[in-house]
Amino acid sequence: MGSYGTASSQSPKILFRQLFEKESSTYTYLLADVSHPDKPAVLIDPVDKTVDRDLSVVKELGLKLTYAMNTHVHADHVTGSGLIKSKVPEVKSVISKASGAKADVLIEHGDKIYFGDLFLETRATPGHTSGCVTYVTGDGPDQPQPKMAYTGDALLIRGCGRTDFQSGNSEQLYKSVHSQIFSLPKDTYIYPAHDYKGFTVSTVGEEMLYNLRLTKDEDTFKGIMANLNLAYPKMIDVAVPANLVCGYQDLIPKSC
Ligand SMILES: N[C@@H](CCC(=O)N[C@@H](CCS)C(=O)NCC(=O)O)C(=O)O
Numbered sequence: 737m738g739s740y741g742t743a744s745s746q747s748p749k750i751l752f753r754q755l756f757e758k759e760s761s762t763y764t765y766l767l768a769d770v771s772h773p774d775k776p777a778v779l780i781d782p783v784d785k786t787v788d789r790d791l792s793v794v795k796e797l798g799l800k801l802t803y804a805m806n807t808h809v810h811a812d813h814v815t816g817s818g819l820i821k822s823k824v825p826e827v828k829s830v831i832s833k834a835s836g837a838k839a840d841v842l843i844e845h846g847d848k849i850y851f852g853d854l855f856l857e858t859r860a861t862p863g864h865t866s867g868c869v870t871y872v873t874g875d876g877p878d879q880p881q882p883k884m885a886y887t888g889d890a891l892l893i894r895g896c897g898r899t900d901f902q903s904g905n906s907e908q909l910y911k912s913v914h915s916q917i918f919s920l921p922k923d924t925y926i927y928p929a930h931d932y933k934g935f936t937v938s939t940v941g942e943e944m945l946y947n948l949r950l951t952k953d954e955d956t957f958k959g960i961m962a963n964l965n966l967a968y969p970k971m972i973d974v975a976v977p978a979n980l981v982c983g984y985q986d987l988i989p990k991s992c
């Protein structure tokens with residue numbers, strides 16, 4: 737298991753911002769350790785179209801962006817990671833090794849990404865795509881309470897990511913959510929990568945009771961997922977190839 741980034745001896749204080757990109761209904765999350773002298777920050781699931789907005793917030797709050805992280809290879813929008821790296825070269829891109837995508841840091845289950853004295857722990861949650869991960873704020877007395885889980889498209893509020901492309905597998909998704917997300921403390925906040933109904937946040941306990949798909953038994957869940965009949969995302973043919981190389985590769989001088 738790997739740990740990326742450095743820790744200091746200050747006691748950490750988390751800054752949290754939930755940002756929205758309306759065309760793809762994507763949430764981007766900005767987290768920082770504001771008690772650390774450098775105020776190191778991470779962005780989870782940035783979108784190319786809103787990179788300038790996100791970097792303005794980072795600047796206005798006096799943060800030092802260190803990682804641009806993705807929960808998976810998105811099919812409906814182009815990640816902002818590549819564009820961010822072209823504008824702030826010291827930022828490192830992060831995605832799972834299992835995604836097959838390029839990035840500076842390829843993480844696996846159990847790996848930790850540190851920003852100041854805070855960290856996000858990686859939980860492999862495949863099923864929507866084979867490389868999906870959930871990032872969970874660190875456990876332990878010096879880590880923020882209550883906990884937060886950035887679930888990408890594995891678990892949406894009252895729903896979940898579809899399983900009909902990018903090696904999606906409903907049986908795998910069911911197991912991922914039950915073993916890796918529903919096993920977290922019930923007061924853990926759930927922050928998904930998308931919402932199409934106006935929700936912003938949920939909790940593990942709430943989803944265990946009210947999720948319209950994951951509260952069912954496995955066979956019923958598989959039946960629901962096989963009959964969603966959703967149109968393919970409009971940008972899939974552009975977004976997936978671009979996201980496999982971390983976004984807009986042509987703007988980036990060297991590696992992704
Ligand atoms: N209409 C959108 C695509 C909507 C969509 O397919 N969303 C995905 C998540 C992004 S890959 C999904 O899993 N949805 C599950 C659901 O139940 O809606 C577009 O054209 O971009």
Ligand SMILES: [Fe+2]
Nearest residue numbers: 810811889897
């Ligand atoms: Fe997705």
